[in-house]
Amino acid sequence: MxxxxxxxxxxxxxxxxxxxxxxxxxxxxxxxxxxxxxxxxxxxxxxxxxxxxxxxxxxxxxxxRLLGQLPTEGPYLLMGPGENAGAVDVGDGLAIAFKVESHNHPSAVEPFQGAATGVGGILRDIFAVGARPIAVLDSLRFGELGGEGDRNQRSRYLLEHAVGGIGHYGNSIGVPTVGGEIYFEPAYEQNCLVNAMALGIAPHxxxxxxxxxxxxxxxxxxxxxxxxxxxxxxxxxxxxxxxxxxxxxxxxxxxxxxxxxxxxxxxxxxxxxxxxxxxxxxxxxxxxxxxxxxxxxxxxxxxxxxxxxxxxxxxxxxxxxxxxxxxxxxxxxxxxxxxxxxxxxxxxxxxxxxxxxxxxxxxxxxxxxxxxxxxxxxxxxxxxDDCPLYDLEPAKPSEPIYPAPPRVLDGDAATDPAKILPALLGSANIASRLPVFEQYDWIVQSRTVRRPEEADAAVLLLPDGAAIAVSIDGSGRRVAADPYRGTVEAVFECASNLACVGAEPLGLTNCLNFGNPEKPHVAWQLTESVRGMADACRALDTPVVGGNVSLYNESGGGPIYPTPVVGMVGRLPEAARAGRLGFAQPGDAIAVVRAASPSLPASELAKLRGDALPDGLPEQDPAALRAAIELVRDAVRRGDVRSAHDVAEGGLAVALSEAALAGGLGATIDLREVGGTTCQGKPLDEQLFGEGPGTFVISGPRELLEDLSAPQGAAIAVRVVGEVGGDALAIEHADGTLRWPLDELRAPRTRGLADLLDDATRLDD
CATH class of the missing domain: 3.90.650.10 (PurM-like C-terminal domain)
Incomplete structure (x- = not known):
């Protein structure tokens, strides 16, 4: 031959x-x-x-061919896939244009300019359709920061310079960086992800x-x-x-x-x-x-x-x-x-x-x-138009693709809830992002209604007194465990973030970050993820207005976690009623809205314990998730609640801590009231730290929260479970009471990320 x-x-x-x-x-x-x-x-x-x-x-x-599954029609859509950016109608003759794109490979080569030009490129996409850029968000992934090895030093270097590039470009051009997300996982050590999202405003x-x-x-x-x-x-x-x-x-x-x-x-x-x-x-x-x-x-x-x-x-x-x-x-x-x-x-x-x-x-x-x-x-x-298009050959892997993460918690630290909560709050994926956000100007242009860490979504004022909300989200670890359900969760997580400020989704953009699609296991991840995104968007009646695909993100160590990043834009009728995540007033009641049962596999606690990824995530009911989102959104819009926060990384205990620390007010919670039928028989750590979509913590006047109820036929529970007040978070459970003074929770959450950086690269110096 x-x-x-x-x-x-x-x-x-x-x-x-x-x-x-x-x-x-x-x-x-x-x-x-x-x-x-x-x-x-x-x-x-x-x-x-x-x-x-x-x-x-x-x-x-x-x-x-896969992307053809995504729904691209909706009542607010003005400009969809195929243009430089998508656009949706926000009323009063105005449109919001938005898009997310990747600059992964350039950022791995030269992180400062790679990230900076990523911001510049996405801004040009916005004003190319005639919209004035009004906000930037970023979604970043790096390897682990802890330790002194070469890999950790490399991750710190990439983080510092990528963040520097984003801040340099956005601050210099006068466009606020109003939100984003950062995650650290071993799978991103050789292939960092730098995704940038921008929004602009224009008359129709x-x-x-x-x-x-x-x-x-x-x-x-x-x-x-x-x-x-x-x-x-x-x-x-x-x-x-x-x-x-x-x-x-x-x-x-x-x-x-x-x-x-x-x-x-x-x-x-x-x-x-x-x-x-x-x-x-x-x-x-x-x-x-x-x-x-x-x-x-x-x-x-x-x-x-x-x-x-x-x-x-x-x-x-x-x-x-x-x-x-x-x-x-x-x-x-x-x-x-x-x-x-x-x-x-x-x-x-x-x-x-x-x-x-x-x-x-x-x-x-x-x-x-x-x-x-x-x-x-x-x-x-x-x-x-005539480039050949290829059908993938997906095959679910018979063996795990990703090794178990290194164990961080051992002994009592891994089993005692009193010690687990501070450890989670100080972990790289949960600790306060302010050491990064503080490098960005988030109030230039004077539209920012909710700043980073004030609410689950950024909120920007519109000229008529209404507002738009925007969120960007995606959990690579959960998608790696279950590409279909993990992606469904990412879409619903974005919608949940919007609900907590009172916003209804108008459109969605995405950036699909995956490994080599010519390999069957990566093809399976990509295929299942797109299918999940399509189903979730249809369940929420939210169209995809455009996006980006970044493939071949892998090295000799294997592919990155499959990371579909979702950006969502919504509208709320009154900016003055935009929700906050922090508890606001002593004596307010606290309620939990729950549409699904939490679980520990693929959670942040499972990662700290060194647990391998599970083969799949629990099945969820999209109708119940949507009902919970709409219930919270409507309550925020009516002014029935003074705070709203969705339960995400770290589970219920972390969400309660974040709400308490953001408001500077403690709380007393009866976990037995939270559980109901969804948590019966579950271990205490799973009730406290289990993760999954469809759970919210809200606070407000007791009589108003007690009047909240699920729509007829919706499989969601709404329970008043505690009260705001004091200087500690206390959680009563079947076998006693756990109590953490707020100062003991504030320290790890405030310093967790900065303390992972050495003096030479500390971001808040």
Whole structure:
């Protein structure tokens, strides 16, 4: 049998070309398909462009068919998947645009710039649709911080610099970072996750699409100069075409400039307000290649791009480098010829470089020209729409994929609830995130109604006195235990967070972070997770407005935990009634709303005990979960409760502690009243620290809480279980009373995360 190299040569393709397309991530079959589409061999420019447009990042070739399961229609939807960002109606003629994306691989290489440019990229997605960015949230995953080993030092380094990059970009551009999440697990040691979510506000009539229209219209590139930033995989062509020893032409990491982006933002919005643009697109992954080809594809037209007209930061750039450069802070727009001078004048006002670099054509081809010569000519459908899509071959693994975590708690510390609660509050995944949040400006723009750790969701004021709420969530460990049910839980967790501030979900965005989908066990994780997300969204009548897929997040140590990150936006009618999580008034009654029984497997306590992941999570009733969410949301909106907090990591005892510490008020709880039929016969530690969706802690006037009841037929329980007051948390149970002074709980929760960082990397220094 001939070797792959010999087969390439037999087909008339030299070894060097075969090495090129394979090094660029294209298979032999894909290369042959490109040849068939073109009717000839691609040149270096075309091959680099196809390699990017047919990559997983741009084409979603291993996930696109799965994503078709997700519901994308809803009563508030204005703009759905396929645009730079989704948008929903929030009333009064206003829309909220939002999206979440990943910058995992760049952040693992250079965490500060990787995270910073991730924020910059997601902000451009927002103002590319005509919305002014008003908030950022982030979802971060790193390896464990504890200990002094190289891996722990690496995790601390990645955390410090990624957080620094997020704060630098958001603070500098004047967009508040209003919330987020951070988790630490061994599965992320070699592959950190940096997901950024952004929101923007716009009048309905300023929402803008990216489709190129009007043959003869002018293509204008404006913003930063083009350099060799982030050329990435195309470096194989650089090494072959330009010479290995030419260090000046090697690709570099993406470098962000938030001050340039601020000018770009204001320039873009003014151009849209003046109605000077036909369409607008940001330049993100694959740079000019993706932005131009996608605009052409959406409009069913062609484009001619003259690379010799593109303003360059570095001399001597080759055409393929210009086309694949991922230099930041750039936008591409289509303009009618008689408006070009007006567009250039606005760009000059904002000190933003702008150049006419091409034209819209009716050819259906994307042509790249240099000094009048065609150096690339590709049918737009071949480049954008004809990438082969692959069916996955999922198979549930017969053996555990992930090793048991290292044991942190032993002896009495692992079995005595009096010791477990402080340990949980001080653990990396539960301790206060303020050492991180304090590096972010969360009140710039003066819209922030609820700050981080004041409520379960961020709340932002709307001009009419209403508000929007936003939450981002996802538990990789629970999804690793059960990809389907873990993902269902993530969706309901986001909706629960919104309910605690009184908000109704309007739309959902997601970022699906997984390992190599060509491996059956990862394919199974991805398939089950998407199925779970689709079912949960339908159960909540909440559409998916857009999102991102990040695959191949794995190393020699195996894949990351499957991590579908969910971002959800909701609306509440009165900002003044937005819920808080902290107990507010001595003498208030405390009630627990419960739609499901908690369990310990895959919980934070199980992790600290070193327990292996279970093979599955308990089945839940989506109708009951939704009923509990709506009951809490309606109570918050009516003003019947003064605090609302959903039970998540660490279980009921942690949720009670967080509510007590946030309000500076203790509480006395009768656990026997909490349990009811859902906890009968369960061990004390499971009642206190078991996890699962559908449980809330609320407080308010006793008479109002006693009047709360589940809707007829809903399988949820509402019980008054205690009272706010004092300087301790006391929990009465069948065999006695557990009591923790608040000061003994405050110390680990306040210092837990900071104390895991050494003096050189402590985030609050």
């Amino acid at each position: 001939s070797s792959p190299q010999e087969r390439d040569e037999e087909r008339g393709r030299g070894t060097r070309d075969a090495q090129h397309h394979r090094a660029l991530g294209l298979t032999d079959t894909e290369y042959d398909l490109i040849v068939a589409k073109l009717g000839r061999e691609p040149n270096a420019v075309e091959l680099s462009m196809f390699s990017l447009m047919w990559s997983e990042h741009c084409a979603y070739k291993h996930s696109k 009539d300023r929402l803008t699409r990216a489709a190129a229209t009007g043959p003869g219209n002018t293509l204008i590139l404006f913003g930063a100069l083009t350099g060799r930033d982030g050329i990435g995989g195309a470096s194989v062509l650089a090494s072959a075409e330009l010479g290995e020893d030419d260090a000046s032409k090697r690709p570099t990491v993406q470098i962000g400039d938030p001050f340039a982006e601020k000018k770009l933002l204001e320039c873009s919005l003014e151009l849209l307000d003046l109605e000077l643009l036909v369409s607008l697109q940001d330049l993100g992954a694959a740079g000019l290649t993706s932005s131009s080809s996608e605009m052409a594809s959406k409009g069913g037209l062609g484009l001619d791009i003259h690379v010799d007209r593109v303003p360059l930061r570095e001399p001597g750039m080759e055409p393929f480098e210009i086309m694949v450069s991922e230099s930041q802070e750039r936008m591409l727009c289509v303009v009618e010829p008689h408006r070009v001078d007006e567009v250039l004048a606005v760009c000059a006002k904002w000190e933003t470089t702008a150049t006419a670099i091409g034209e819209v054509t009716d050819s259906g081809h994307l042509r790249v020209l240099q000094n009048g010569l065609v150096v690339g000519d590709m049918p737009v459908p071949a480049l954008v």
